[in-house]
């Protein structure tokens with residue numbers, strides 16, 4: 495049986511692929527993850543925010559990749575989707591804790607970066623980028639998950655500002671975050687058109703919350719708001735237009751959830767190739783069985799298709815494609831890559847037999863870890879709805 499080359503996604507020259515510089519960046523990130531981040535991730539408390547890990551990612555410049563600066567050193571207000579995907583895919587192929595810690599800094603802080611006042615940006619982005627402040631994105635509520643526009647957390651007018659009342663749930667990094675991007679109802683009964691985004695420091699009086707345990711340990715919980723005062727200057731974007739802020743963040747972020755899935759899928763495929771190439775059975779190796787090599791072929795092909803969809807969606811975002819094109823491609827990338835990763839990891843376990851199920855085995859970990867990606871930031875059904883809707887837009891929108 496031919497030996498396995500041990501690819502973790504490096505691509506030979508000449509293929510439609512990342513540039514050499516981007517490939518080099520991926521290898522650099524994997525190297526940092528293997529040597530410096532894995533020990534810190536293992537030393538952390540599973541399910542809690544790992545501040546030493548975040549600070550290390552700040553010191554090594556990884557978090558700064560989420561918040562690029564212009565050549566003059568000014569903070570850019572635009573994130574780069576491809577850089578985000580490169581960071582997420584390469585970290586995920588080595589360590590999911592580091593990957594998730596990095597991703598959540600971006601998810602929580604992008605609404606501030608893209609829609610906050612200069613003062614709010616100056617106050618929070620440098621601290622999030624060096625890993626000394628933890629950010630969170632608070633949209634979901636008990637009665638408003640997939641139907642996020644139904645959210646009811648109240649922002650009642652109070653002099654020059656507002657007071658927030660209510661609860662958010664399933665908020666990553668809650669209740670430990672330092673800064674929350676909170677989507678609240680400023681106009682009752684107005685659906686998506688009556689929501690405002692606010693930057694709310696966790697230290698503000700009246701902010702609380704509790705941790706929730708999930709199948710794969712994740713820093714996640716509720717955030718409660720008991721008459722929490724917010725100022726005009728803390729509005730992100732415009733009053734009653736906060737839903738757009740949320741959707742803009744999700745358009746940027748969904749391809750990167752796909753990249754996370756691709757990184758995990760690649761790790762599972764690598765493990766399956768390696769195991770089946772060396773596992774002796776029936777007078778040869780498992781990989782000699784055609785059924786096994788066909789399973790691996792399907793995994794590799796769908797993973798490659800996922801990767802290309804992710805890169806295409808990120809590139810559409812970075813090159814300023816039309817909003818409809820970006821939304822459609824983001825949804826396709828997230829849908830296909832997360833569904834594929836679930837299939838690839840499940841098949842890798844099948845090919846490993848019992849050992850893939852042992853607690854602490856890489857595949858057992860990935861099997862639990864991948865599940866949520868098909869639910870958060872819009873479940874797969876919601877992505878299909880977005881894609882389906884895009885097919886019926888008037889033809890001028892498609893150009």
Ligand SMILES: Cc1cc2nc3c(=O)[nH]c(=O)nc-3n(C[C@H](O)[C@H](O)[C@H](O)COP(=O)(O)OP(=O)(O)OC[C@H]3O[C@@H](n4cnc5c(N)ncnc54)[C@H](O)[C@@H]3O)c2cc1C
Pocket residue numbers: 630631632633634636638639640641663664665666667708712714866869870871872873875876879
């Ligand atoms: C690990 C994790 C991290 C998360 N982090 C965050 C976070 O940081 N911030 C945040 O705001 N939220 C976060 N969430 C919440 C997440 O975004 C919601 O769970 C998600 O939007 C789905 O909402 P729900 O759980 O209320 O499911 P529901 O809305 O109750 O939907 C349940 C299921 O019904 C189906 N369904 C729903 N609508 C439709 C439809 N129109 N057509 C067909 N089927 C449909 C889908 O299968 C869906 O999974 C996180 C969730 C998880 C699991």
